[in-house]
Amino acid sequence: MLVLETQHVRMNQHAIDKAQALQCLVNILVEDQLVTPEYIDGLNNREQQGATYLGQGIAIPHGTPESRQFIQQTGVRLAHFPEGVLWDGENKIYLAVVIAAKSDEHLQVLQILTRALISDLEDQVKNAQSPEQIIALLQAQPASLALHENLIATQVPAQDIDDLIWQASQLLKQQHMVQCGFLSGLNLKQMIHLGDGIWSISSNQHVLNPAVSIVKTETPLDFEQQTLSTLVCIASNDQLDLSRLHQLMDILFDTTQSQSIQSEQDEHQLAQLLGAEVIPDWPSQQIILANAHGLHARPATQLVNLTKQFSGDIQVAVDDGAYVSAKSLTKLLALGCRRGQRLTFIAQPETDAVDALVQIIDAVRQGLGEEVEQFDEQSLSTAQTTDNTPLISFESDAQLENTGIAASTGLAFGPAHVVKPREFDYVREGQSFKAENERLEIALHQVKNHLHQFIAHTSADEIKQIFMAHLEMLDDPDLMQSVQRGLKQGLSAPAAWHDHIDAAATAQAALSDRLLAERAADLRDIGERVLAVLCDAPEITEPEQPYILIMHDVGPSDVARLNKDRVAGILTAVGGASAHSAIVARALAIPAVVGAGDAVLNIDPHATVLINGDTGEFVVAPEQAQIEDAIATRERQRELRAQAQQHCLEPAITQDQHQLEIAANIGKVSATAQAVTDGAEAIGLLRTELVFMSHNSAPDEQAQEADYRVVLDALAGRPLVVRTLDVGGDKPLPYLPIAEEENPFLGLRGIRLTLRKPTLLRQQLLALLKAADDRPLRIMFPMIGRVEEWRAAKAILDEFRTEYPCNNLQVGIMIEVPSAALLAPILAQEVDFFSIGTNDLTQYTMAIDRGHPLLSAEADGLHPSVLLLIDQTVRAAHEHGKWVGICGELAADPKAVPVLMGLGVDELSMSSTSIPLVKAQIRGLNYTECQRIAQHALKCESASAVRALVEC
Known part of the structure; x- marks a missing residue:
C-alpha cells in the first residue's frame, strides 16, 4: 500500500520548465532504485495525453501502462519546487507527487490528495518549509461543524433532563450526524453549565459528522440546583472545527447574546442569531406520503418529471430532515421516504415554482402514478400532537444447499446458463475532460436508445415503469454533475461513472427501509449498462435452447434483454421477493428462486437444474x-385443486375419523365472504392492524364496531378469532408514532405497545364486545412474553365484560415468543385457548429475520426446536382442556400438516385459497400414523430431516 511519508519528500528542488522538472523527478526515482532512467518516456507520454495537474499547486506525474516495464519497485516520491513550475500552460505547481506503480496503487495516493483539495492549500503548499509540514497539509482532514436550523428545536416539552437529552440526540440522529449508541455515550456527570440556564453536553462515540444540536425547553427544568432552559449537545470527532465551535461558545457565553437566546422561541430566528445555516424562507406546502411502498423509483420519477417543467428551484425535505432538489431522482431516492412521513416542498420566490406547489401537492396526494388511499391529514396531525406521552427510545462461506426464496411461481427445468458478475477493464486516468465527457455522452445516448426500445416492445406495465425510472436516472442533472466532477479531476469516463454509481448505490442499500434499500440494485443495473458501453464489453450470448438463468442478482435489464421464450427459469444468489428482478420475473411469468447463496454460481454450465418457484427449492442435475x-x-x-374446490365446504376428517377445524387468516373485513366460499369453518386470525391500516386515521370505537360486524355477519355463526392491534416492528402505523428503535422486532410490538397506549386497546376491546351480540367471538393478545402482560391485558377486557356481556366469548393469547411457549403450563390454567403464530415463533426461536434475503430460507418452522415448543404448548393446553390453533404459514405447508396434526393441534388457519387443498390432504391422512410421524419429528436434528421423514 502506498503511503505519504516524510523521508520521501525532497525539499528545495528547482526547474525552469516542466521537462526539466520531470527529469528531476525521474532522477529521484532512479536514485531510490524505484525505476530505470527509461521511465522518463512514460512520464512525458502521460503528460502529452493530458496534464497531470491536480489542483491547489499540486501535480501527480506518473507513467503510462507501457512504461511499467521500467519500474523496479512500486513507490511514491514528493518534490517541492518553491519557485513554482508552469505545468499545463495556465497553472503553476509547487509540489509534484511522482508515482511509480506497477498497477493501480496510485489511486490510494489520489484518494488522499483529493481530500486535501477541499481546502484552499496552494499558498501553504508553496510556502512549506519542511517535509513534516508537506505531509500534514496533504493528509489533513477538512475541519467541519454542522449547525443549522434542522438541528434546533424550541418549545420542547420535557419533564426531566433525560427527555431533553433524548430530544437533542434525536435531532442529530435524524440529520444523520450520529448513529445508534451516541445517546448512551452522553454522561450527565459531564454536563457543563454555561450560565443563564444554558448547559452543554458532548460525546465522541458513534459520531458520523461533527455537529451541534440545540434544544430549548417549553418550561425551565431544575438541574443540579440550577435552572436548565437550553441544552447544547455536541457530537465531536477528529474533524471537529474547533474555531467554529469556539465562535458558538463565545456567543453562548456572551451575556447579551445568551439573554437573546433565552428569549428566542423560534428555530428560524434562533438559527440566524447563532449564525447557523437556515432553511430558505421560501413559500412552502406539506403533504403526507400515502404510497404503500414509499417514495421508490416509479413515483419519484413522476415527481421529477413534474418539477422539471418549472424553471424555478423546488426543494423537498422528509419530516424535519435536510432539503434536497426535487428535480434529482437520485437525491429523492436517497431520502428513503416511507408511507406516512411528511414531505415539505419549498419553492424559489418570484418564479413559476411558487404556483407549481399546488400541482405538486395534488400529484403527491393522488399517488404519483400509483393507487393510494389518501390520508386524513388533520386526523393524522391530531393523533401525532395530542398524545403527549414521551416516545420511548432504546438505545459466507457455508451456503444452504437446494433452497432459496420463492419469488415467482411455477416449475421449470433446463440447462444452467451461469452468468457471473462482469469485470470491466478500463484505465483510471482520462485523456482530457472534453474527450472523456464526449465518451460519456455517447454511451448515455446509446443506453437511452436501448431503454426506449425495451419500453416500446414490452407489453408489461411493470417493466415499462421500471425502465422509465431508469431513463429518469440517466437524465438526472445531479448525476451528470457528480460524474463530471470526477472527469475534471482527471478520471476517465468509466472510472468517474463507476465511482459515482457505486457510492450512490451503497448509500441507497444502507437505508433502513428494506424495500427502498433493494432499489440499489436498479442503480447498479443502469450503472453496469453504461459501463459496458464505455468499456466496449461484448454482449452476453445466451443458449439457443430454453435454459435456467443463474446470476448473482438479476437486474431488470438482464431479464428484459434475454429472450423470454428461452429463459425457462431464474435462480439467483441474492435478492428478495420484493426486488425489481422478482417483480419483472412475475410480470413475464418466469419461475424464479432468489437468495439461494453464492454457491449457485459454481454450478457447472449446462448442468440441468430444476427449480420450484412455489417452494424455493431447486435441484442440480436431477434424474430424468x-x-x-x-x-x-x-x-x-391442477387436477387436485379442481377436485378439492368441489369439496371445499365438506369438513376435514381423516380416514380414521379425526377432525380438524380449518379456518382462514384475513386482513380485510371484505375478505370474509370469500373465505367462507373457499371452505373456511371460522376466521382463525383477523389481523386488525390491517383493518386499522385501511383507514386514513385511527378508527374510533364506532368505526371499528362497524368493521367487526361485517365479519361476524358474513360468518353467520361461525367463530371469529380476533388478534388485537399488532403494530410495531415491521408493521408501523403512520398515525401512531413510535420512536425509532435499533431493533424494532425486539422492541415495542403487539401487546407491549397497546399496554403503553391503553386507550387504543380499550377502544378496540369495547368495539369487539359491542359487535359480538353473543356470536362466537375469540379475542387473543399478540406478542405475550410474560404472564404479567397477559394478566394486564385481560384486566382491561374484564373492565367492560359486566356492562357488555358476551356469552360466547373466549380469551386467549398468541404463542409467538419462546418464553410464552415455555410458560404454557402456567398460562394454560388462565387462558381459554392458544393460537401459535409459527412465523414469529420460528423467527425468535431461530434468531433469523424471516425477511432476510439470505437467511430466511433457514427459518423453517419444521425445525425440531420449533416443533418442541409447539408440542409443549399443545400438551399444556390439553391438560387443562384448552384448544390450540396454528395461524402461521406453516398451517398450509403440505409437509407440515401431518406433523402439526400429529402433535395434536385442534385448528389450522391459513390463506383461504389454501383451504381446499389442505382439506383434501387431511381426508387422505391417518391420524394415528400422523401421531407416529410427529413423535419421530421431535427427535430429528434438523428441519430437512423432518421434511425427509414426512416424505417417507
Whole structure:
C-alpha cells in the first residue's frame, strides 16, 4: 500500500520548465532504485495525453501502462519546487507527487490528495518549509461543524433532563450526524453549565459528522440546583472545527447574546442569531406520503418529471430532515421516504415554482402514478400532537444447499446458463475532460436508445415503469454533475461513472427501509449498462435452447434483454421477493428462486437444474425421473385443486375419523365472504392492524364496531378469532408514532405497545364486545412474553365484560415468543385457548429475520426446536382442556400438516385459497400414523430431516 511519508519528500528542488522538472523527478526515482532512467518516456507520454495537474499547486506525474516495464519497485516520491513550475500552460505547481506503480496503487495516493483539495492549500503548499509540514497539509482532514436550523428545536416539552437529552440526540440522529449508541455515550456527570440556564453536553462515540444540536425547553427544568432552559449537545470527532465551535461558545457565553437566546422561541430566528445555516424562507406546502411502498423509483420519477417543467428551484425535505432538489431522482431516492412521513416542498420566490406547489401537492396526494388511499391529514396531525406521552427510545462461506426464496411461481427445468458478475477493464486516468465527457455522452445516448426500445416492445406495465425510472436516472442533472466532477479531476469516463454509481448505490442499500434499500440494485443495473458501453464489453450470448438463468442478482435489464421464450427459469444468489428482478420475473411469468447463496454460481454450465418457484427449492442435475415427476406433479396439482374446490365446504376428517377445524387468516373485513366460499369453518386470525391500516386515521370505537360486524355477519355463526392491534416492528402505523428503535422486532410490538397506549386497546376491546351480540367471538393478545402482560391485558377486557356481556366469548393469547411457549403450563390454567403464530415463533426461536434475503430460507418452522415448543404448548393446553390453533404459514405447508396434526393441534388457519387443498390432504391422512410421524419429528436434528421423514 502506498503511503505519504516524510523521508520521501525532497525539499528545495528547482526547474525552469516542466521537462526539466520531470527529469528531476525521474532522477529521484532512479536514485531510490524505484525505476530505470527509461521511465522518463512514460512520464512525458502521460503528460502529452493530458496534464497531470491536480489542483491547489499540486501535480501527480506518473507513467503510462507501457512504461511499467521500467519500474523496479512500486513507490511514491514528493518534490517541492518553491519557485513554482508552469505545468499545463495556465497553472503553476509547487509540489509534484511522482508515482511509480506497477498497477493501480496510485489511486490510494489520489484518494488522499483529493481530500486535501477541499481546502484552499496552494499558498501553504508553496510556502512549506519542511517535509513534516508537506505531509500534514496533504493528509489533513477538512475541519467541519454542522449547525443549522434542522438541528434546533424550541418549545420542547420535557419533564426531566433525560427527555431533553433524548430530544437533542434525536435531532442529530435524524440529520444523520450520529448513529445508534451516541445517546448512551452522553454522561450527565459531564454536563457543563454555561450560565443563564444554558448547559452543554458532548460525546465522541458513534459520531458520523461533527455537529451541534440545540434544544430549548417549553418550561425551565431544575438541574443540579440550577435552572436548565437550553441544552447544547455536541457530537465531536477528529474533524471537529474547533474555531467554529469556539465562535458558538463565545456567543453562548456572551451575556447579551445568551439573554437573546433565552428569549428566542423560534428555530428560524434562533438559527440566524447563532449564525447557523437556515432553511430558505421560501413559500412552502406539506403533504403526507400515502404510497404503500414509499417514495421508490416509479413515483419519484413522476415527481421529477413534474418539477422539471418549472424553471424555478423546488426543494423537498422528509419530516424535519435536510432539503434536497426535487428535480434529482437520485437525491429523492436517497431520502428513503416511507408511507406516512411528511414531505415539505419549498419553492424559489418570484418564479413559476411558487404556483407549481399546488400541482405538486395534488400529484403527491393522488399517488404519483400509483393507487393510494389518501390520508386524513388533520386526523393524522391530531393523533401525532395530542398524545403527549414521551416516545420511548432504546438505545459466507457455508451456503444452504437446494433452497432459496420463492419469488415467482411455477416449475421449470433446463440447462444452467451461469452468468457471473462482469469485470470491466478500463484505465483510471482520462485523456482530457472534453474527450472523456464526449465518451460519456455517447454511451448515455446509446443506453437511452436501448431503454426506449425495451419500453416500446414490452407489453408489461411493470417493466415499462421500471425502465422509465431508469431513463429518469440517466437524465438526472445531479448525476451528470457528480460524474463530471470526477472527469475534471482527471478520471476517465468509466472510472468517474463507476465511482459515482457505486457510492450512490451503497448509500441507497444502507437505508433502513428494506424495500427502498433493494432499489440499489436498479442503480447498479443502469450503472453496469453504461459501463459496458464505455468499456466496449461484448454482449452476453445466451443458449439457443430454453435454459435456467443463474446470476448473482438479476437486474431488470438482464431479464428484459434475454429472450423470454428461452429463459425457462431464474435462480439467483441474492435478492428478495420484493426486488425489481422478482417483480419483472412475475410480470413475464418466469419461475424464479432468489437468495439461494453464492454457491449457485459454481454450478457447472449446462448442468440441468430444476427449480420450484412455489417452494424455493431447486435441484442440480436431477434424474430424468425427477423431471418427469415435476411435470406430472404440476399436472396433478391442477387436477387436485379442481377436485378439492368441489369439496371445499365438506369438513376435514381423516380416514380414521379425526377432525380438524380449518379456518382462514384475513386482513380485510371484505375478505370474509370469500373465505367462507373457499371452505373456511371460522376466521382463525383477523389481523386488525390491517383493518386499522385501511383507514386514513385511527378508527374510533364506532368505526371499528362497524368493521367487526361485517365479519361476524358474513360468518353467520361461525367463530371469529380476533388478534388485537399488532403494530410495531415491521408493521408501523403512520398515525401512531413510535420512536425509532435499533431493533424494532425486539422492541415495542403487539401487546407491549397497546399496554403503553391503553386507550387504543380499550377502544378496540369495547368495539369487539359491542359487535359480538353473543356470536362466537375469540379475542387473543399478540406478542405475550410474560404472564404479567397477559394478566394486564385481560384486566382491561374484564373492565367492560359486566356492562357488555358476551356469552360466547373466549380469551386467549398468541404463542409467538419462546418464553410464552415455555410458560404454557402456567398460562394454560388462565387462558381459554392458544393460537401459535409459527412465523414469529420460528423467527425468535431461530434468531433469523424471516425477511432476510439470505437467511430466511433457514427459518423453517419444521425445525425440531420449533416443533418442541409447539408440542409443549399443545400438551399444556390439553391438560387443562384448552384448544390450540396454528395461524402461521406453516398451517398450509403440505409437509407440515401431518406433523402439526400429529402433535395434536385442534385448528389450522391459513390463506383461504389454501383451504381446499389442505382439506383434501387431511381426508387422505391417518391420524394415528400422523401421531407416529410427529413423535419421530421431535427427535430429528434438523428441519430437512423432518421434511425427509414426512416424505417417507
